[in-house]
Amino acid sequence: MPALGSAAEPTGGVRHEADIVVIGGGAAGVAATHILADSGRDVLLLEAGDRLGGRAHTVHVAGLPLDLGAGWLHSAPKNPWVAIAESRGFTVDRARPRWGEQWHELGFSPAEQRAAWAAFTAFMQAMRTPPPSDCASDLIPADSKWAPWLDALSGFINGAPMREMSVTDWLAYDQASLDTDWRVAEGYGALIASHAAGLPVALATPATAIHASGRQLRIETRRGAIVANAAIITVSTNVLASGAIRLPGHDTILHAASQLPLGLADKLFFTLDGGAEIDANAHLLGNPRSAVTGTYTLRAFGRPIVECMLGGEGARALEKEGLDGAAAFALDELCSLLGSDWRKRLRFVAGSAWGRADHVLGGYSHALPGRAEARNVLATPVDARIRFAGEACSTGEFSTVHGAYNTGVAAAQALLDQAA
Numbered sequence: 001m002p003a004l005g006s007a008a009e010p011t012g013g014v015r016h017e018a019d020i021v022v023i024g025g026g027a028a029g030v031a032a033t034h035i036l037a038d039s040g041r042d043v044l045l046l047e048a049g050d051r052l053g054g055r056a057h058t059v060h061v062a063g064l065p066l067d068l069g070a071g072w073l074h075s076a077p078k079n080p081w082v083a084i085a086e087s088r089g090f091t092v093d094r095a096r097p098r099w100g101e102q103w104h105e106l107g108f109s110p111a112e113q114r115a116a117w118a119a120f121t122a123f124m125q126a127m128r129t130p131p132p133s134d135c136a137s138d139l140i141p142a143d144s145k146w147a148p149w150l151d152a153l154s155g156f157i158n159g160a161p162m163r164e165m166s167v168t169d170w171l172a173y174d175q176a177s178l179d180t181d182w183r184v185a186e187g188y189g190a191l192i193a194s195h196a197a198g199l200p201v202a203l204a205t206p207a208t209a210i211h212a213s214g215r216q217l218r219i220e221t222r223r224g225a226i227v228a229n230a231a232i233i234t235v236s237t238n239v240l241a242s243g244a245i246r247l248p249g250h251d252t253i254l255h256a257a258s259q260l261p262l263g264l265a266d267k268l269f270f271t272l273d274g275g276a277e278i279d280a281n282a283h284l285l286g287n288p289r290s291a292v293t294g295t296y297t298l299r300a301f302g303r304p305i306v307e308c309m310l311g312g313e314g315a316r317a318l319e320k321e322g323l324d325g326a327a328a329f330a331l332d333e334l335c336s337l338l339g340s341d342w343r344k345r346l347r348f349v350a351g352s353a354w355g356r357a358d359h360v361l362g363g364y365s366h367a368l369p370g371r372a373e374a375r376n377v378l379a380t381p382v383d384a385r386i387r388f389a390g391e392a393c394s395t396g397e398f399s400t401v402h403g404a405y406n407t408g409v410a411a412a413q414a415l416l417d418q419a420a
Contacts, residue, residue, distance in 0.1 A: 014205055014221060014223045014224055015044055015202075016224060016225065016226055016227065017226060017227040017228065018042050018044040018226060018228050019041050019042035019043065019228065019229050019230070020036055020041055020042070020044075020228060020230045020231065020232065020415060021045075021046060021217075021219050021228040021230075021231045021232075022043060022044070022046065022231070023046050023207045023233045023234060023235060023245070024046075024047065024048075024054065024234035024236075024390070025045055025047030025049070025051075025052040025054060025201065025203070026052075026053060026054020026056070026390070026404060027053075027054060027056065027081075027192050027401045027402075027404035027405045028234040028389040028390045028391070028404040028407050028411075029047070029232070029234040029389075030052060030192055030195055030199070030408070031389075031405040031406075031412070032232045032234065032408035032409065032411055033045040033196070033199050033201075033412075034195065035408075035416075036412050036416070037199055037200070039412075039416055043199075044200050044201075045196070045201045045202070046202050046205045046206075046207055046226075047201060047202070047205065048204070048205065048207070048235075048358070048359035049358070049359050050203055050204055051193065051203070052192065052193045052196045052201065052203075053069075053189040053190075053192045053193050054069075054234075054236075054404075055070055055236075055354065055363065055364065056069050056189040056191075057069045057189040058186070058187030058188065058189035058190040058193075059350055061269070061271075061349045062271060062349070064305060065186050065187035065190060066187070066269050066305070066307075066349075066350050067187050067188050068267050068350065068351070068352035069352060069354065069363075070188050070189070070400075071183060072181045072183060073085075073092065073181060073183060073184065073401075073402070074177065074181050074402065075176075075177050075178040075180065075181075075397070076092075076094075078178060078402075079182075079402040080402055080405055080406070081184075081188075081192075081401060081402055081405065082182065084191065085191050088191070088194050088195065090184050090185070090186050090190075090191050091184070091185035092182050092183075092184060092185075093182060093183045093184070093301060094182050095182075095183075095281055096181075097181050097283075098281050098282065098283040098297075099156075099283055099295065100117070101282070102283065102284060102285060103278070103282040103283060106338070107284075107286075107288070107336070108288045112288065115145075116146050116149050116288060119144060119146040119149070119150060120146075120150060123139055123140060124174070126139040127139060127170060127171050127174070128171070130167040130171070133369055134166050134167050134168055134369040134370045134372075135163060135165070135167065135369040136154065136163070136170060136369075137161070137163040137165075139167065140162060146288075147162075148289055148291045149289070150162060151291035151312065152285075152290065152291045152292075152293050152313070152314065154311075154312055155264075155265075155310075155311030155312020155315065156265070156295055156309060156311040156312070157311075158170065158311075158312070158399070159262065159263020159264050159312055159315070159362075159363040159366060159399070160261075160263035160264075160366050161313050164366065164368060165367075165369070166366070166367040166368060166372045168372040169371075169375075169398075172372065172395055172396050173396060173397070173398060175396065176396030177396075183301070185301060192401070204223075205222065206221060206222055206244070206359060207219055207220065207233075207245050208220045208221060209246035209247070210233075210245065210247055210386065211248065212248070212249065212383050212385065213248075216228060216229055217229070217230070217231055217386070219231060220246075230415050231385065231386050231387070232387045232388070232389055232411045232412065232415070233245070233386065233387070233388050234390045234404070234408060235359070236262055236360055236362065236390065237258070237260045237261060237262060237390075237392045238257075238261060238262045238360070238362045239359060239360070240253070240254055240257035241254060241261070242361065250383075252377060252382060253377070253378060256374040256375075256378040257374075257378060259367065259371035259374035260365045260374050260375065260392045261362070261366070261368070262354075262355075262360075262361060262364060263311070263312060263315075263362065263364060263365075263366050264310075264311065264312065264315035264316055264319065264354060264355050264362060264363045265311045265315060265363040266309070266310045266311075266315045266319065266326070266351065266352050266353055266354060266355075267308065267309055267310075267350075267351060267352050268307075268308040268310070268323075268327055268330050268348065268351040268352075269305060269308070269348070269349050269350045269351065270305070270306040270308070270330075270331070270334075270346040270348050270349065271305060271346070271347045272299065272304045272305060272306050272345060273304070273344070273346075273347075274304075274345060275298070275299055275304060275345070278298045278299050279298075279299070280299050280300075280301065281297055281298075281301070281302070282297070282298040282299065283295070283297055284296040284298065284334070284337055286330070286334070286336075286337070287333060291312065291313040291314065292317050292318075293314055294308040294309065294310050294314060294329075294330050294333055295308070295311075296308050296334060297309075306334070306346060310330075311363075315355070315363075316355075319355050319356060322353075323348075323353060324348075326351060326353075327351060331343060331346060331348070364391055364392075364399035364400075365391060365392035365398055365399060366398075366399070375392065375393060375394065375398065376395060378392060378393050379393040379395075379407070384418060387414055387415060388411070389404070389408045389410070389411040390404050390408075391403045391404040391407070393407040393411075394406065394407050
């Protein structure tokens with residue numbers, strides 16, 4: 001069994017000083033804290049919520065681990081979480097994703113699938129020459145029959161529709177990624193929490209301000225002030241842009257964060273009664289003619305579970321309906337494809353709405369058209385004592401857990417090098 005550790009218990013009181021304070025307990029924050037602790041530095045990790053993992057969150061329902069957020073080891077051959085998972089006793093499932101398939105061609109004929117994927121291939125080729133606007137939607141022919149499908153696809157990939165996507169940014173991700181994606185059977189969120197075992201952590205401790213005018217930093221939290229020599233900030237761009245943490249002198253950083261908003265990628269889970277006739281990890285797209293639709297994995301991991309992902313326009317529309325409304329929508333889509341008798345076989349058991357999640361406020365970042373350079377701005381310190389990390393700081397691995405990890409390691413190493 002994986003080693004889960006005990007890092008998720010909140011401390012009774014917060015220390016009032018540390019050499020380095022890391023703010024944000026997601027993948028970047030955990031990675032940075034690990035590097036610093038392993039180097040013998042006096043480090044403290046502050047997390048605003050009541051758990052670690054950030055936008056990777058594993059819950060257990062009926063004994064089954066369900067990832068409400070990040071779930072894929074993207075670019076697996078170069079993803080550091082693969083080795084971490086195996087070293088900690090987690091199971092890496094190397095079964096290939098089946099996103100490009102439509103189980104039994106239900107509601108999406110082979111001819112339609114060929115035409116739709118041809119439209120996507122043409123779009124990807126056109127991206128090699130970004131338009132003057134740098135806007136992805138400007139690369140789609142005005143009369144394209146598949147524009148809604150392409151918007152849905154952008155929602156699943158980027159968390160946002162084409163009209164809000166920087167071509168330069170998307171292209172950078174595409175060029176950096178490897179087309180190999182694996183999963184963690186026990187849950188990606190559980191893996192990140194496990195990697196934090198033994199680290200000095202203060203949960204339920206949101207930072208509200210960082211004052212850098214003195215020789216040392218003064219970090220204000222809702223549980224008292226902390227004096228530190230350096231800090232690494234790993235909170236989401238939406239949190240930064242919201243002003244939840246006051247950062248005098250960092251207007252350039254905060255503006256860059258606003259140019260890298262979080263899209264939405266939400267999950268819904270249904271238990272399935274029966275289903276032996278369905279291949280493990282079979283895939284369905286709900287409606288290829290609409291941008292508001294779900295992508296469904298039937299019998300994920302071979303378990304009696306149906307996993308739905310909503311992205312972009314679909315996630316925005318259905319967050320307004322609440323989890324029950326979103327589940328009803330997904331159930332209707334599934335039954336329209338599989339038959340009305342499936343309504344009795346499926347039971348909604350868990351879901352996420354990341355846009356409503358305190359201390360996160362969205363899914364993963366995308367650059368607005370013409371704003372891809374904001375990633376470099378966000379990652380470049382204004383004050384050498386204050387570093388920023390997180391998936392949005394990566395120029396090619398953004399929107400991924402391994403991208404967040406790598407930026408956390410880089411920020412920690414920069415502080416260590418600075419002190420050497």
